[in-house]
Amino acid sequence: MHGHLPHIQEFLPLAPYTTLGLGGAARYFAACRTDAELRDGIAHARERGLPLLILGGGSNLVIADEGFDGLVLKLETRGTSREDAPGGVRLTVAAGEAWDEFVRLSVEQGLSGVECLSGIPGSVGATPIQNVGAYGQEVSQTIAAVAATDIRTGESRSFLNAECRFGYRQSRFKLEDAGRYAVTGVTFMLQEDGRPQIRYPELQKNVASTVDLEALSPGAPALQAVRECVLALRRKKSMVLDPSDPNTKSAGSFFTNPVVSCEAADRLRARHAGLPSYPSGTGVKLPAAWLVEHAGFPKGYRYGGAAISENHSLALVNRGTTTAELLSLARRIQDAVQEQFGIRLEREPVVIGSTSA
């Protein structure tokens, strides 16, 4: 008996629940407004042997045209608690809260640490999955702990930052534990009245030409100025959801930036003049956008109803396509980059239920 089983719908189209607007129906679908509903929904799927998909904002998902033959639980839990702690302010946020709303409120309260992650769509609970990052910040820099429910047993678990095994657009939740845990809440450690840390050159330049950050008080005014600059930069690249901009009908960047060894980067640079590269850990990060463009796929490239964004070389856009066609465009790009540069680009979004993936 599950006293908190959420209302379950059948054959619900999933496309409207994704930013790409693609994919078939969920065999079963329920929105969970409390952790108890989520727990009972998970138990329901386990008892019936149903595959389970935890859905947040659908902004990093590609759903097969055939849909998902299992139970989709959409997380709509809400709530944030704040506690002053040694070394900062601890904020524990429910997984279903909208990420950018959390960033906006943190900035307003003068709390630094997530301001460069302004404008990223999706839910708070999804941010640890791929260690969401942009403009020199990643959530791994501020996450103290992740609370989760084990889908196999229904048990609650908490992971400290080091246990999440965060990497570039990676964590245990996307690698060895993919699909195993439902994140129920995330605890962030932010700094009060801190100065924004601007490490990313493009953002540094934009801030310098827009505001005199030194003249602004630390805390909310300076953080707000940085947030505005980030949002402006992102809008130019169609990286802020906007129903009036068809280039935002995407899942964000479709490919991650490859990291190669220093020797491999030297070899590539010798053969391809102008290939940019950045140090990354023990290796070298190459911009996937440059590789895609130089493999013959310019911004605005069309492949049937699938396209590359006119404003961002890495965003694949739905201009009246199917998941199969979009994935076919992705594969063409991957093959061309592989042929030209010997590098296999990795997909960033999670592909669900596609046999042609």
Ligand SMILES: Cc1cc2nc3c(=O)[nH]c(=O)nc-3n(C[C@H](O)[C@H](O)[C@H](O)COP(=O)(O)OP(=O)(O)OC[C@H]3O[C@@H](n4cnc5c(N)ncnc54)[C@H](O)[C@@H]3O)c2cc1C
């Ligand atoms: C326009 C645009 C711009 C973007 N810009 C960026 C960017 O700058 N940086 C960046 O890193 N990403 C970016 N993204 C990708 C995306 O917004 C993030 O990955 C985001 O964290 C996804 O959140 P979501 O709630 O929409 O997750 P969903 O798309 O709903 O889910 C993504 C994956 O996470 C899993 N998941 C979601 N919630 C939970 C949970 N609570 N527990 C367990 N698993 C869960 C899902 O099962 C799925 O596997 C962008 C996307 C778009 C559309």
